[in-house]
Amino acid sequence: MTRSEPLMEAAGVGHIYAGGQVGCEDVSFRLYPGEVLGIVGESGSGKSTLLSCLAGALEPSSGQVKFDVGRQGLRDVFQLSEPERRLLMRTEWGIVRQNPRDGLRMSVSAGGNVGERLMAVGERHYGQIRDQALDWLGRVEIAADRVDHLPRTFSGGMQQRVQIARILVSRPRLVFMDEPTGGLDVSVQARLLDLLRGLVRDLGVAAVVVTHDLAVVRLLSDRLMVMRHGRVVEHGLTDRVLDDPQHPYSQLLVSSVLQA
Amino acid sequence: MTAPITAGDAFHSIDGSYNFAYLDEQTKRMIRRTLLKAIAIPGYQAPFGGREMPMAYGWGTGGIQVTASIIGVDDCLKVIDQGADDTTNAVSIRRFFKRVAGVAVTEATAEATIIQTRHRIPEAPLTEDQIIVYQVPQPEPLRKLEPREAETRKMHAYSEYGLMHVKLYEDIARHGEITTTYDYPVEVNARHVMAPSPIPKFDNPKMQMMPALQLFGAGREKRIYAIPPYTQVRSLDFDDHPFAVQTFDTPCGLCDATGVFLDEVILDDKGDHMFVCSDSDHCKGRRQAGHVGPRAAAAARLGFPGSAGDGA
Amino acid sequence: MTAEPMLTVNGLAKTFVLHTQNGVRLPVFANVDFSVAAGQCLALTGPSGAGKSTLLRSLYANYLPSDGQIMVRHRGRMLDLASAEPRQQLEVRRETIGFVSQFLRVIPRIPAEVIVAEAAIAGGASPEDALAAARELLRRLNLPERLWSVPPATFSGGEQQRVNIARGLIRPFPVLLLDEPTASLDPVNRRGAVDLILAAKAAGAAVVAICHDEDVRAEIADMTFDVSSYKAAA
DSSP states (O other): OOOOSSEEEEEEEEOOOTOEEEEEEEEEEETTTTOOOHHHHHOTTSSHHHHHHHHTTTOOOOEEEEEEEGGSEEEEGGOOOHHHHHHHHHHHHHEESEEEEEEEETOOOHHHHHHHHHHHHTTOOOHHHHHHHHHHHHHHOOGGGGGGGGGGOOOOHHHHHHHHHHHHHTTEEEEEESSSSTSSOOOHHHHHHHHHHHHHHTTTTTEEEEEOOOHHHHHHEEEEEEETTTTTEEEEEEEHHHHSSSSSHHHHHTTSOOOO | OOOOOOGGGGTTOOOOBBBBSSOOOOHHHHHHHHHHHHSSSSOOEEOOOOOSSSSOOOHHHEEEEHHHHHTTTTOEEEEEEEEEESSHHHHHHHHHHHHHHEEEEOOOOOOOOOOEEEEEEOSSOTTTOOOOEOSSOOOOTTTTTTOOOOHHHHHHHTTHHHHHHHHHHHHHHHHHHOOOOOOEEEEETTTTEEESOOBGGGGGGHHHOOOSSEEEEEETTTTEEEESOOOOOOEEEEEEBBBOOOOSSSSSTTOOSSOOOOOEEEEEEEEEEEESSOOHHHHHHHHHHOOOOOTTTHHHHHTTTTSSHHHH | HHHHHHHHEEEEEEEEEEEEEEEEEEEEEEEEEEETTTEEEEEEOOSSTHHEEEEEEEEHSSSSSSSEEEEEEETTTTEEETTSOOOHHHHHHHHHEEEEOOOOOOTTTTTTHHHHHHHHHHTTTOHHHHHHHHHHHHHTTTTOGTTTOOGGGGGGGGHHHHHHHHHHSSSSSSEEEEESSSEEEOOOHHHHEEEEEEEHHHHTTTEEEEEEHHHHHHHOOOOEEEEEGGGOOO
């Protein structure tokens, strides 16, 4: 069942910005199919830089990011040709952005947003595209009668759910999430988290979730990396890191959160 | 009619103030190089160093630069706007080339060697001996959905055309059918998706395997693209919503033509109206051949331009 | 019993180091050795604060041991859970070790029957079969049917406890860790829980349990291990 090859491998990934400022340094891990990896740290810890490197958006200045492209084995993401990488991003990968405006086409209906990836891979039957869009909007708990509405008429939480449907419709193998519940009301966050957790489990999709919110990783992730000053200071099972943190910084981070 | 131009004075306009066909030879060469590139990659938008023309953008400056670069002293030019040869824009462009190139001009599609057009492709089939030049306001079919130029260029480069179908999807989702009726996107040579300029989708099938060379000039956007003769041009659609052209229930009121693109014309202030050929030359030719439409008499009574009494 | 060991602990030690409090060291236990075979139950004993729960959590890789090995028979081979990669630890939790904690800490907002069923789904059961098994188990544990579709956050201690037991016992885990499985239960429900534990043992589970109730302990345990006698020096 889990005797599979890694889906993604980061080997000594580091990025130093032009001014010499360290974004992240020497990050290594393997992610297997269906695993959810959480990355926590405060702002400036390098977690967002790392996510950009992992998601193919920012070329690391050192190390490699490899992905099992097309189930053909690990390949260096930054050695792929640009069209290969773009294809990867709209088929096997998905990125859930913190601000849904960055991940949605605001002038296209919810159904069109969800259908886009299908059309991008050559789906040419309107009825089938629409059926799948309706199905996925239903899975993210958006009523069928909203399918033709523009995202700007939706609440922030609904926009975020449309964004998730838009990504999952192509059955990606790996989803990157950047503060997926950031900017949402607490009750909306909870509902979104439940939904994400259910989808990730049901679909067996692997995910890398970057957040500063320990409750998010407690709920979503199997494994956790704690970052500080661009480096991973601790890495282990999520509940182990949160219940028995070893590194002084992890202990500080965990002890700073009120127990709910 | 002015005296014919000989090869010796081909580089000067009739009144001596301008180079032949207005543009200088360097510019024409540059545009011709761009045209060759565009023809070599059917449907690809080739950038070119567009020049200022003595008219505003939106009046066909892109098409005029293309025409000016390919026209020769022996050419015969036809200019149409909304299908008609006698509209302001068509008349002024025709007059422009008459003045700066001294070439023969015509309203008859069959006589023309170059046809510059806005909004229509003539009803009469074009031949291998003809070139049709389209005036294009917005060459980028993806622009409305993807505002970033760098991104649309990549989408063309990598054939990422899913977004084009998103636009058609939106049409069907909102209106039950594809309501795009003008500038309906086509796929050229099974590779590039292209904006056919604001012609009605009725004309799209005419582009398919057309014997004439088709050139497109966008002045403001400084892009040229082309469809070589006998090239596959397919209108995008869905399997369950196949592409279809507009149909009309009545024939042309003046010439009785069917299977042509018709414009609605209001006849009086009581709301009486009729449908007539958008292609004025086609209509005229049929009327001269003796075809009479159901509204011909009424139109003649009203002194309608182009009606039976006006035909010959 | 001569059954092969399922869980063998060698030289296990745990000391907490509190960096946020000037690095103070809190030794809990050291040099812990024991082995539990299939069908056996080891009861951890000792007074409150002796480190029973800490030891049990270490066996589940919830706490990181300071030293020693936790050898678990996983997929037919002995694997050191203490030094295994997180991925292997997850695999062991999915397939080999079940845990019933004293307090329910599960996902909020999820109905009780789904919490229980998820444990079976994680083990490969279909969602329908898992839900059916979950309901059957909750019925055997006398959890009122009207509560099945309610998230357990508002349940009484005893009700939560039964959800917890069902979740831990829905699958035949080869190794079971039980932290006060019957503490909040009334006699009737305690009986139901004990029967389930005995059934798991009979089916071959190796059990490590913390159990203050002497009657229950006497009934389920084959041997005891006094954690307080392994107190580590500060």
